[in-house]
Amino acid sequence: MxxxxxxxxxxxxxxxxxxxxxxxxxxxxxxxxxxxxxxxxxxxxxxxxxxxxxxxxxxxxxxxxxxxxxxxxxxxxxxxxxxxxxxxxxxxxxxxxxxxxxxxxxxxxxxxxxxxxxxxxxxxxxxxxxxxxxxxxxxxxxxxxxxxxxxxxxxxxxxxxxxxxxxxxxxxxxxxxxxxxxxxxxxxxxxxxxxxxxxxxxxxxxxxxxxxxxxxxxxxxxxxxxxTHQGATWDKSAPWGRGWGVPFPSAAGDPTLLALSRAAEKEGDSGLAGELRNMAVHAWxxxxxxxxxxxxxxxxxxxxxxxxxxxxxxxxxxxxxxxxxxxxxxxxxxxxxxxxxxxxxxxxxxxxxxxxxxxxxxxxxxxxxGGKTRSVAPSVSATSPMTTGSDSGTK
CATH class of the missing domain: 3.20.20.80 (Glycosidases)
Structure with a gap:
């Protein structure tokens, strides 16, 4: 961006x-x-x-x-x-x-x-x-x-x-x-x-x-x-919302992904099965x-x-x-x-x-x-809009 x-x-x-x-x-x-x-x-x-x-x-x-x-x-x-x-x-x-x-x-x-x-x-x-x-x-x-x-x-x-x-x-x-x-x-x-x-x-x-x-x-x-979106509920048409147990990391030809794909196929969910197979094409x-x-x-x-x-x-x-x-x-x-x-x-x-x-x-x-954290949050006193140093478009 x-x-x-x-x-x-x-x-x-x-x-x-x-x-x-x-x-x-x-x-x-x-x-x-x-x-x-x-x-x-x-x-x-x-x-x-x-x-x-x-x-x-x-x-x-x-x-x-x-x-x-x-x-x-x-x-x-x-x-x-x-x-x-x-x-x-x-x-x-x-x-x-x-x-x-x-x-x-x-x-x-x-x-x-x-x-x-x-x-x-x-x-x-x-x-x-x-x-x-x-x-x-x-x-x-x-x-x-x-x-x-x-x-x-x-x-x-x-x-x-x-x-x-x-x-x-x-x-x-x-x-x-x-x-x-x-x-x-x-x-x-x-x-x-x-x-x-x-x-x-x-x-x-x-x-x-x-x-x-x-x-x-x-x-x-x-x-x-x-x-990342397995179990998402807000888009009913998206196949990943019906997923569960999808691993990370995963290998190319990952056996877990392929087993999940076969299970989805047996349930008649070809969309989910296809997405799982697609993920298994490459290592993640x-x-x-x-x-x-x-x-x-x-x-x-x-x-x-x-x-x-x-x-x-x-x-x-x-x-x-x-x-x-x-x-x-x-x-x-x-x-x-x-x-x-x-x-x-x-x-x-x-x-x-x-x-x-x-x-x-x-x-x-x-x-x-990554374990790099500050111990104390400093106090900040200036909390209101500022004219000096601001960008209002006026001088």
């Missing part, structure tokens, strides 16, 4: 903060690292608009910051902040909720990415009528940008749209136009963009970077879906994941184009716990090896950082932070 970057910027602070000085210097040269604190983060949905019973506990957010999390990706639901989908009162209320969430997170010490996150209504519109949906984005983002512009530009970032429900041949030229419109309001804020429809690694690696030196390029990673282990990110690392280095992996995770219901933790650790290590930032999906739902009791899952934290 970039354009060309000045060497001065690249040397200030790598995205992969916390690496050794030698590794950080090499990462900066190789992957075009940005002077941003987007190194280690998580997604925090349901805050904008605020959903009853879903506001994150202050103590838990402070504990996560103290452990070493530095960045929160804060989804703002598109249908609640764009005029074609909601009226002025609803939009105002959602933006007020967004302000409260930003203030709270900045006050703890996090940097924050505002992610315009569409729901099913927006996505249906985007598929049915991309031109009118693009007009809605061009009209709605300036309103959102003015809210973002109240806050310190070095700690808040603008992500233009999560997983656009369109084709990249339509999205790529439009999002450059959208980024230009947002840049007219947010002159210094880093803007985050990724390819349609799913922000996949290979799609991003085929992109031509923008002519803007404050773009961060977004990708998401959930491969192999048969492992830490090396396979590393190779995928190395491909994107070469693109990033070639273009001095910083990248953040703004979603990755494993549904925790059916995957074996040890396998889930192994996948998280392997993915985090592969991402950091390329100097990319990351944000785990998500905070406390089906992929969450928290266990079923609402406590921080120490195994997940260890997999994500």
């Amino acid at each position: 970039k354009t060309r970057l000045s060497r001065r910027d690249a040397l200030l602070l790598p995205l992969a903060a916390g690496l050794s000085a030698a590794t950080a210097a090499e990462t900066s040269k190789r992957a075009g690292a940005r002077p941003l604190n987007m190194a280690k983060g998580f997604n925090l949905p349901d805050q904008a608009p605020a959903r009853a019973g879903r506001i994150a506990r202050e103590e838990t957010l402070r504990q996560l910051y103290g452990l070493g999390m530095t960045h929160v990706r804060l989804p703002a639901v598109a249908e609640y902040v764009l005029a074609p989908f909601s009226g002025p009162a609803t939009i105002s209320s959602a933006l007020d909720d967004l302000d409260r969430a930003i203030e709270r997170l900045l006050g703890i010490g996090y940097s924050v990415s505002i992610d315009l996150h569409p729901g099913s209504d927006f996505n249906a519109s985007h598929q049915r009528d991309p031109q009118s949906t693009h007009r809605a984005l061009l009209e709605g983002w300036p309103v959102l940008a003015k809210r973002i512009g109240k806050w310190p530009q070095e700690r808040i970032f603008a992500e233009l749209l999560n997983e656009p429900a369109t084709t990249d041949d339509l999205w790529r030229p439009f999002v450059e136009q959208l980024a230009t419109a947002v840049r007219a309001i947010l002159s210094k804020t880093y803007i985050l963009v990724g390819p349609a429809p799913d922000h996949r690694i290979e799609a991003l690696a085929s992109w031509r970077p923008f002519a803007d030196d404050r773009i961060v390029y977004v990708c998401h990673f959930y491969d192999p879906m048969m492992f 282990d830490a090396g396979a994941i590393s190779a995928q990110f190395a491909q994107l690392g070469r693109w990033s280095a070639q273009h001095s184009a910083p990248v953040i992996v703004n979603e990755f995770g494993v549904v925790k219901w059916k995957a074996k716990r040890a396998d889930r933790l192994a996948w998280l650790a392997a993915t985090r290590a592969a991402v950091e090896a390329q100097g990319f930032g990351w944000a785990h999906w998500d905070y406390d739902t089906s992929f969450g950082l928290l266990d079923d009791s609402g406590a921080i899952d120490q195994g997940v934290i260890l997999a994500l932070l």
Whole structure:
């Protein structure tokens, strides 16, 4: 999820903060690292608009910051902040909720990415009528940008749209136009963009970077879906939701996968059986994941184009716990090896950082932070919007 970057910027602070000085210097040269604190983060949905019973506990957010999390990706639901989908009162209320969430997170010490996150209504519109949906984005983002512009530009970032429900041949030229419109309001804020429809690694690696030196390029990673999404309940048509016992790591021709495939075939579930066979074609282990990110690392280095992996995770219901933790650790290590930032999906739902009791899952934290944690979260006194140093577009 970039354009060309000045060497001065690249040397200030790598995205992969916390690496050794030698590794950080090499990462900066190789992957075009940005002077941003987007190194280690998580997604925090349901805050904008605020959903009853879903506001994150202050103590838990402070504990996560103290452990070493530095960045929160804060989804703002598109249908609640764009005029074609909601009226002025609803939009105002959602933006007020967004302000409260930003203030709270900045006050703890996090940097924050505002992610315009569409729901099913927006996505249906985007598929049915991309031109009118693009007009809605061009009209709605300036309103959102003015809210973002109240806050310190070095700690808040603008992500233009999560997983656009369109084709990249339509999205790529439009999002450059959208980024230009947002840049007219947010002159210094880093803007985050990724390819349609799913922000996949290979799609991003085929992109031509923008002519803007404050773009961060977004990708998401959930491969192999048969492992990471086994037991997912939200898409009844997806075969992986019917899966269970899918292992990680797995070998090419893995006997467990092939046995599960045969069992699914006997049950008459040819879709599930086929997905399991497809996964068994290749080995899925830490090396396979590393190779995928190395491909994107070469693109990033070639273009001095910083990248953040703004979603990755494993549904925790059916995957074996040890396998889930192994996948998280392997993915985090592969991402950091390329100097990319990351944000785990998500905070406390089906992929969450928290266990079923609402406590921080120490195994997940260890997999994500590699045992390198801070002991104390520093207090931050400046929690209100700032004019000096902010990016409101006025001087």
